[in-house]
Amino acid sequence: MKAEALSRCLLGGALGDSLGLPAEGLNAKRIARLWPAPLRHRFCGRRGMVSDDTEHAVMTVLAMKRHEDDPGKFARDLARRLRWWFAAVPAGIGLATARSILKLWCGVSPTRSGVWSAGNGPLMRAAVIGVRFADDRAKRVAFVDASTRITHSDPRAAEAARMIAEAASLACAGSDTTLILDTLEAIVESDEMKIRFPMLRDALRQNLETGEYADRFGRRKGFVSGFAPDTAAVSLFAWLRHRGDFRRSIESVVSSGGDTDTVAFVAGSLAGIEAAPAAMPTDWVSGLRDWPINAVTLQEIHAQDAMR
Numbered sequence: 001m002k003a004e005a006l007s008r009c010l011l012g013g014a015l016g017d018s019l020g021l022p023a024e025g026l027n028a029k030r031i032a033r034l035w036p037a038p039l040r041h042r043f044c045g046r047r048g049m050v051s052d053d054t055e056h057a058v059m060t061v062l063a064m065k066r067h068e069d070d071p072g073k074f075a076r077d078l079a080r081r082l083r084w085w086f087a088a089v090p091a092g093i094g095l096a097t098a099r100s101i102l103k104l105w106c107g108v109s110p111t112r113s114g115v116w117s118a119g120n121g122p123l124m125r126a127a128v129i130g131v132r133f134a135d136d137r138a139k140r141v142a143f144v145d146a147s148t149r150i151t152h153s154d155p156r157a158a159e160a161a162r163m164i165a166e167a168a169s170l171a172c173a174g175s176d177t178t179l180i181l182d183t184l185e186a187i188v189e190s191d192e193m194k195i196r197f198p199m200l201r202d203a204l205r206q207n208l209e210t211g212e213y214a215d216r217f218g219r220r221k222g223f224v225s226g227f228a229p230d231t232a233a234v235s236l237f238a239w240l241r242h243r244g245d246f247r248r249s250i251e252s253v254v255s256s257g258g259d260t261d262t263v264a265f266v267a268g269s270l271a272g273i274e275a276a277p278a279a280m281p282t283d284w285v286s287g288l289r290d291w292p293i294n295a296v297t298l299q300e301i302h303a304q305d306a307m308r
Helices: 002-023 027-036 050-066 070-089 095-105 119-132 136-150 157-173 175-187 190-203 208-217 230-243 245-252 260-274 284-289 295-299 301-307
Strands: none
Touching: 002 050, 002 245, 002 260, 002 284, 027 119, 027 157, 027 175, 027 190, 050 119, 070 095, 070 136, 095 119, 095 136, 095 157, 095 208, 119 230, 119 245, 119 260, 157 175, 157 190, 157 230, 157 260, 175 190, 175 245, 190 208, 190 230, 190 260, 208 230, 208 245, 230 245, 245 284, 284 301
């Protein structure tokens, strides 16, 4: 069952990533003007391609499979994968992640390579950790923190990553929304999240749309930033607001503008855990045609060993 949840998490995240990628950096008004509903793949014709979000998640899964009992060895394995991934000159890599991997190449330990940034890198890797250790909170926290320290040292990035991992574990358990909110609220530490989380509760009660919620604290209207507390808050809201409706969860994020690939990746990862493959739009699944990451390999997680 855990392997199935992990493959659904990966597939859901990849679909969000690929559908949000063409709109990355655009505001909500421009997205609505360029691409009216329904949402579909547009990266290359009607094909969907994934970005670093999905690639980080896959590397994290592979590192966990080899070192599921030792977060230190896991971090070293993941750091090795990130170094060689970076050597392939990936498109769209975040500045903080790039700087941290350069430090890794210079011999800095993955326990000290992270740079001061509250960017989204750790969130890309958090949901799959939450699924893998859904029944072991101590390991969940240890592996999320080890993953985060490789690229980011700002406590706000760690806080956001822990929240996403915790949400993923609660999704695996089928927890009700009230328990999810209460559990996540106990993790809140930063001033930023102390503002965003009460707003999240209020917006859910008011049945606001994702973009309306994001605009309540966003620096720019119609634009969700790549700041980790923003991404975590908006992706959690989209998942909970449209829980059980995978399509609408992704659509609501992409239509909100900004860092659409990463926010949709995180929201899709959470929504995917609870969604059977049949509940994911067939045109989205069939349109995901990247290589070597595609719908088939993501649904058959053990096939990922070939990607080492």
